[in-house]
């Protein structure tokens with residue numbers, strides 16, 4: 001068996017130890033005589049899985065007691081609607097910073113339900129930076145303020161959070177969840193699709209401050225009301241059982257490997273190998289301003305589309321897969337989430353050096 005280095009933006013690599021453990025437990029989960037895929041979500045054995053997963057989210061992320069942890073479905077994209085349906089209900093107004101496609105989708109969806117106000121945008125330079133924010137331009141009476149913390153497609157990230165005062169800060173953390181410590185108490189709501197850094201597709205994690213639950217718009221579908229899931233321990237209907245189980249294994253792996261502070265150090269080391277190479281390369285260059293660089297998604301180009309295509313082709317043949325950039329940026333993108341080992345990045349850089357020498 002040979003496994004590739006998978007630089008996909010998502011779904012993405014999972015830790016090999018997790019896949020092996022899941023394989024070992026596939027036919028008989030801990031003496032239950034069943035796979036987790038087959039068991040009732042109302043069984044004692046599954047209850048211990050979902051409760052264990054919630055405890056790990058709380059422990060690893062330091063979630064305060066006045067926040068609920070919800071295991072939902074529908075992807076981060078469903079949160080683009082669920083957030084306004086539940087939160088945009090007092091003054092029917094919210095603020096948005098447009099730092100890429102996902103942030104823009106969140107804004108457009110919210111604009112269907114209320115007054116969505118664009119505070120700043122980096123669209124003028126293909127989202128290659130995080131705009132400087134001036135709190136004087138924020139809506140004082142906004143029901144929430146939305147950011148996309150790590151911009152998966154463009155490779156930027158907020159290194160400091162906007163100061164929104166009493167306005168709840170809402171963040172899409174799909175592509176940076178558990179990549180480093182986060183102060184949950186700074187946010188009203190956090191959400192993430194699992195398939196970047198937490199587990200398989202099909203699970204969406206929501207962490208919401210309790211006082212923001214229970215104010216949904218009248219016509220909100222039952223399944224889109226946070227209250228429904230909060231009141232029922234994420235078991236109003238059948239949850240994505242197997243995805244929750246794998247996320248639990250991933251979180252156990254994160255914990256065994258030192259938790260979020262250790263993930264941060266590991267991710268900084270990996271990203272530095274790639275960025276340091278890009279900064280001195282005469283062929284490849286990063287597309288993002290230095291101070292806003294992401295630790296998770298690293299886009300880069302040669303400046304010549306044909307050469308980019310040749311690089312992607314040769315890299316794929318050499319076992320570095322899914323490294324083609326998003327169509328709106330072009331070039332390449334290496335997504336180096338928690339599960340990407342340091343050797344994966346070292347070998348990629350060695351391959352880039354060879355390619356550079358040959359071109």
Ligand SMILES: *Cc1c(COP(=O)(O)O)cnc(C)c1O
Pocket residue numbers: 010074075076077078102148150151152172173174175193194196
């Ligand atoms: C991938 C991604 C999404 C979309 O997630 P789905 O689960 O596919 O809906 C949204 N936001 C960010 C930041 C992402 O990286």
